[in-house]
Every structure is written in C-alpha cells, then in structure tokens.
Amino acid sequence: MNIxxxxxxxxxxxxxxxxxxxxxxxxxxxxxxxxxxxxxxANLPSECDEAGMVTRQKEAIIDQADKEAARIRSYADEESSxxxxxAKRDAAGIISEAEEKAEKMLQETSIIEAANKRSxxxxxxxxxxSENIITNAQQESNRLLEESEKISIDRRDGADNYAKEVLYxxxxxxxxxxxxxxxxxxxxxxxxxxxxxxxxx
Numbered sequence: 001m002n003i004x005x006x007x008x009x010x011x012x013x014x015x016x017x018x019x020x021x022x023x024x025x026x027x028x029x030x031x032x033x034x035x036x037x038x039x040x041x042a043n044l045p046s047e048c049d050e051a052g053m054v055t056r057q058k059e060a061i062i063d064q065a066d067k068e069a070a071r072i073r074s075y076a077d078e079e080s081s082x083x084x085x086x087a088k089r090d091a092a093g094i095i096s097e098a099e100e101k102a103e104k105m106l107q108e109t110s111i112i113e114a115a116n117k118r119s120x121x122x123x124x125x126x127x128x129x130s131e132n133i134i135t136n137a138q139q140e141s142n143r144l145l146e147e148s149e150k151i152s153i154d155r156r157d158g159a160d161n162y163a164k165e166v167l168y169x170x171x172x173x174x175x176x177x178x179x180x181x182x183x184x185x186x187x188x189x190x191x192x193x194x195x196x197x198x199x200x201x
Contacts, residue, residue: 091130
C-alpha cells in the first residue's frame with residue numbers, strides 16, 4: 001500500500017468518526033490513525049529514493065552526452081587530421097606534377113624565357129590550389145568540432161529540463177502528502193477531553 005492510499009484511509013477514518021454533540025469535532029480511532037501515520041512515515045524514504053533516482057538518471061544522461069560529445073570530437077579530430085594529410089599529399093603531388101611539366105617544357109622548347117614564365121604560372125597555380133585544399137580541410141574540421149559542442153550542450157539542456165520537470169512534480173506530490181499528514185496529526189493533537197468523551201461512550 002502506498003502513501004496516497006494510507007492518507008485516504010486516514011481521511012476515511014476522520015470522515016466516518018462520530019461528531020461530538022454541538023461541535024464540529026469528532027472522536028477519532030487513535031490507535032488506527034497512529035498506525036496509518038507510522039505507515040506513511042515508513043514509506044516516505046521510498047518517495048525520497050525516487051527523487052534520488054531522477055537525479056541519477058540526469059547524471060547518467062549528462063555522462064552519456066559527454067561521452068557522445070567526446071566521441072564526436074575525437075572523430076572530428078581524426079577527420080581533420082586525415083583531411084589535412086590528404087590535402088598536403090595532394091598539394092605536394094600537384095606541385096611535383098607542375099615542376100615536372102615545367103621541366104619538360106624547358107627541355108622541349110627552344111623559347112626558354114616563355115617556358116620559364118609558363119612554368120612559374122603553373123607552380124603558382126598549383127600552390128594556390130594546395131592552399132585552397134588545406135583551407136577547406138581546416139574549415140570542415142572546425143565545423144565538425146562546433147557541431148559536436150552544440151550536440152553536447154543540447155543534450156545537457158535536455159537532461160536538466162527533464163530532471164527539473166520530474167523533481168517539480170515529485171516535490172508537489174510530497175508537499176501534498178506532508179500537508180495531509182500534518183492535518184491528521186493536528187486532529188490527533190486535539191485536547192485530551194475528546195479522548196475522555198470517547199472512553200465514557
């Protein structure tokens with residue numbers, strides 16, 4: 001039997017108790033009422049455990065979000081490193097190819113000046129392409145890192161909001177229960193003359 005049912009039982013005892021003539025007070029079954037209150041008090045720790053469980057769930061969600069963010073960051077770092085290596089390799093290949101073409105042009109043409117100029121243009125163009133590849137790789141790496149940070153923040157915010165909602169609901173339930181218990185205790189704390197009247201009857 002849970003706390004709510006015990007409180008309802010206490011409420012039923014109070015409703016069914018006989019009223020004292022000429023007053024709004026009633027004679028309450030003290031023994032049964034105290035048994036119910038003891039049962040409510042005994043079950044309160046389980047309600048508190050539920051709050052602790054919600055907190056642990058929140059911590060587990062945050063931990064999972066941190067792990068996921070770390071995994072994404074690691075992936076982004078690896079991708080960035082791989083892309084930079086590929087970019088450097090491609091750039092080196094383009095420059096090497098350009099140098100070979102320039103050398104070949106020098107060897108095949110008698111117009112050395114024109115060949116030198118063309119070779120310089122090819123090398124400059126190759127260098128420009130390599131710089132663009134490296135820049136694009138760095139931009140993609142930064143985008144992946146920003147995305148991983150955003151995912152981590154979104155998951156943390158979601159975990160916080162979920163925990164707040166559950167804890168607010170639980171706080172409201174426990175406040176209601178404690179109010180009902182306090183009302184029951186107030187009834188049991190009526191002046192001793194009420195108990196005397198019950199015994200005489």
